[in-house]
Structures are given as C-alpha cells and as structure tokens.
Amino acid sequence: MKSVLLTGGAGYIGSHVANFLLDKGIKVTIIDNLATGNKKIVPKKSELYVCDISDENRITKIIKKNNFDMVMHFAGVVRVDESIKNPKKYENINFKKGRAFLKVCFKNNLKNILFSSTASVYGKNSSKKVNEKDKLKPMNPYAKSKLNLEKFIIKKSKLNKIHYIILRYFNVAGADKKLRSGMIAKSSTNLIKVICEVAVGKRKKFRINGNDYNTTDGTTIRDFIHVSDLAEIHYLTSKYLIKNKKSKILNCGYGKGYSVLEVLKNMNKIVQKKIPTVIGKRRPKDIMISISNTKKINKFIKWKPKFNDLNKILSSSYRWEKKLIKNF
Numbered sequence: 001m002k003s004v005l006l007t008g009g010a011g012y013i014g015s016h017v018a019n020f021l022l023d024k025g026i027k028v029t030i031i032d033n034l035a036t037g038n039k040k041i042v043p044k045k046s047e048l049y050v051c052d053i054s055d056e057n058r059i060t061k062i063i064k065k066n067n068f069d070m071v072m073h074f075a076g077v078v079r080v081d082e083s084i085k086n087p088k089k090y091e092n093i094n095f096k097k098g099r100a101f102l103k104v105c106f107k108n109n110l111k112n113i114l115f116s117s118t119a120s121v122y123g124k125n126s127s128k129k130v131n132e133k134d135k136l137k138p139m140n141p142y143a144k145s146k147l148n149l150e151k152f153i154i155k156k157s158k159l160n161k162i163h164y165i166i167l168r169y170f171n172v173a174g175a176d177k178k179l180r181s182g183m184i185a186k187s188s189t190n191l192i193k194v195i196c197e198v199a200v201g202k203r204k205k206f207r208i209n210g211n212d213y214n215t216t217d218g219t220t221i222r223d224f225i226h227v228s229d230l231a232e233i234h235y236l237t238s239k240y241l242i243k244n245k246k247s248k249i250l251n252c253g254y255g256k257g258y259s260v261l262e263v264l265k266n267m268n269k270i271v272q273k274k275i276p277t278v279i280g281k282r283r284p285k286d287i288m289i290s291i292s293n294t295k296k297i298n299k300f301i302k303w304k305p306k307f308n309d310l311n312k313i314l315s316s317s318y319r320w321e322k323k324l325i326k327n328f
C-alpha cells in the first residue's frame with residue numbers, strides 16, 4: 001500500500017488512521033468538507049482538499065492527479081440522536097453522498113475500498129457477543145444509512161471487480177499517544193467524551209441514561225476499542241485486501257464489555273475526584289449490551305491490540321480533553 005485516498009480525515013477516526021498510515025510511510029490524501037472536522041487535527045504531512053464527497057468534478061481531478069491503491073471512506077455524520085430528529089440528513093450524507101463518492105471512485109478504476117461502518121447495524125440482537133453473520137436490525141436512521149451504503153458496496157462488488165473491507169466498529173474511544181488527535185465533536189453524546197467534559201469542567205453533570213437494565217449494576221454495557229488499535233486494523237486489513245483481493249466484513253471490538261458505572265468508577269480514580277452524576281431515564285431504543293465476537297478479525301489479520309485496557313482509553317481521552325481546552 002503506497003497511496004491512500006481518505007475521506008473524513010479532519011475527523012476523529014479518519015485523522016488517527018491518517019497519522020498511522022503516514023507513520024508507516026504511506027502517502028495520504030484527504031477529502032473533508034470540515035462540516036464537523038477541524039484542520040488542526042489533519043496531519044501536516046497529508047494533503048488536504050477541503051471538498052464535499054459529492055463534488056464529482058473535483059474528486060475526479062484529485063483521483064486523476066494521483067495513483068491511489070486504496071480508498072478509505074470515513075466521511076459522514078455520526079449522531080444517533082440527530083439522525084432520529086433529521087433522518088433525511090443522514091440518508092443524504094451517509095448514504096446518497098457516500099454512494100456518489102464511491103461511484104466516482106469506481107468510474108476512475110479505484111477498486112479497493114475500506115468503509116467505516118458501525119456495530120449499530122446489528123441493533124438489538126439475541127447473541128451475547130454479536131458476530132458478522134448475526135441478523136441486521138438497525139434501530140435508527142444513522143444505522144440504516146450506514147447499512148444502506150454497506151449494501152451498495154456489496155452489490156457493486158458482485159457486478160464489478162471491486163473488493164471491499166467493511167469494518168463495523170463497536171464503541172471507539174481514546175486518543176493518540178502523542179495527542180496529535182482526539183475526539184473534537186461538539187455537544188457529543190459519546191459516553192467517554194461526556195465524562196471527560198464533566199471532569200474538565202466543560203459540563204456540569206454526567207447523566208446515566210437508565211440504571212434499571214438487566215445487567216449486574218443496572219447500566220448498559222459496551223465494548224470500547226481504542227482508536228489507535230482501530231487505526232492499526234485499517235492498515236492491516238487494507239494490506240490484506242490489496243494482497244488477497246478478498247472482500248470481508250469484520251467486527252472491530254475487543255470482545256469485552258464495560259458498564260457505564262464501571263467506566264465512571266475508573267474515571268473517578270484517574271481524575272481523583274467524584275465526577276458529578278445524575279441518574280436519568282433510559283434513552284428510547286438504547287441497546288442493553290453490545291459486545292463484539294472477535295473470532296473473524298483475529299482469523300484474517302495478525303492483530304495484537306496494544307491499548308486493550310480501559311484505563312489507557314480513559315486516561316488518553318482525559319489528557320486530550322485537557323489539551324482541547326487550551327488549543328481549540
């Protein structure tokens with residue numbers, strides 16, 4: 001892999017992957033319209049085009065000027081709550097614009113695609129740890145828009161010589177060791193981001209959305225994956241795709257869940273104070289437990305997580321949040 005076209009590189013996950021690839025000596029060209037992204041986390045060694053993914057003319061020119069051997073598509077909108085209020089926005093950006101972008105790639109002979117999908121395509125599932133063959137029951141417009149683009153890619157790959165990696169991320173968290181990047185979303189609903197914002201005084205209280213679930217402590221359980229491990233997965237799976245030309249759908253998680261209360265208690269220890277907390281009601285359609293079955297990904301890539309530790313995830317997120325106060 002020598003040269004990657006990466007959309008959404010001014011965002012949280014895209015910028016981490018861009019840094020990872022650049023550290024490996026790979027050329028990275030970024031397309032981002034800066035809708036939710038920020039130039040400050042775009043790696044300096046990358047080439048940034050401030051451009052919408054639906055801008056066919058500009059993207060065609062960018063592709064023709066370069067010699068990309070891999071496309072990684074991260075750009076999109078990511079808030080479940082917003083998608084419930086404004087489903088059309090999600091269908092438009094994540095599905096329709098995503099589809100338009102990929103059509104331009106296919107037309108210009110770019111045939112190795114990695115797509116950032118989400119574990120929320122599984123919805124409420126009966127399996128304890130969800131695997132890639134489990135039923136797909138997206139429960140909100142965000143998840144539906146991501147699944148629609150998955151289906152488009154799969155359909156296209158059957159008709160043309162297109163190969164894909166679809167990564168279904170579980171809960172992504174943490175920040176780069178060197179603090180080159182981290183989560184920048186404003187008014188985020190991400191659990192760890194919100195806890196960090198309370199810890200640094202940006203928000204008054206952390207609200208637990210329901211403590212009456214059928215789990216050991218009554219709060220929901222999630223599988224948190226450190227963004228730097230996730231970045232490495234992008235590198236390894238893309239190399240796999242280029243070498244083997246075999247399309248795969250892969251879960252990205254550690255296969256271990258932590259409850260909201262466990263996350264909170266660990267964070268209290270890290271910041272050495274009690275984070276102000278209130279107990280609220282359940283959010284509609286919230287899933288009780290979401291944990292990845294990791295067998296498939298471990299079969300295809302030699303991946304040894306380096307940051308598989310809740311404290312590493314929490315402390316890097318906290319350090320990043322403190323940096324954000326000074327620099328953004």
Ligand SMILES: NC(=O)c1ccc[n+]([C@@H]2O[C@H](COP(=O)([O-])OP(=O)(O)OC[C@H]3O[C@@H](n4cnc5c(N)ncnc54)[C@H](O)[C@@H]3O)[C@@H](O)[C@H]2O)c1
Pocket residue numbers: 007008009010011012013014031032033034035036037038051052053054073074075076077078093097116117118119146168169170171172173184185
């Ligand atoms: N953060 C998570 O926990 C998580 C979990 C599962 C899946 N994902 C997926 O990962 C991807 C990246 O998520 P993130 O958390 O880094 O989000 P983010 O909001 O930080 O990054 C998204 C980036 O896409 C850009 N963008 C949005 N619309 C665009 C458009 N029309 N044209 C060009 N650029 C556009 C934004 O400016 C931003 O820089 C998304 O596709 C998301 O669905 C994220």
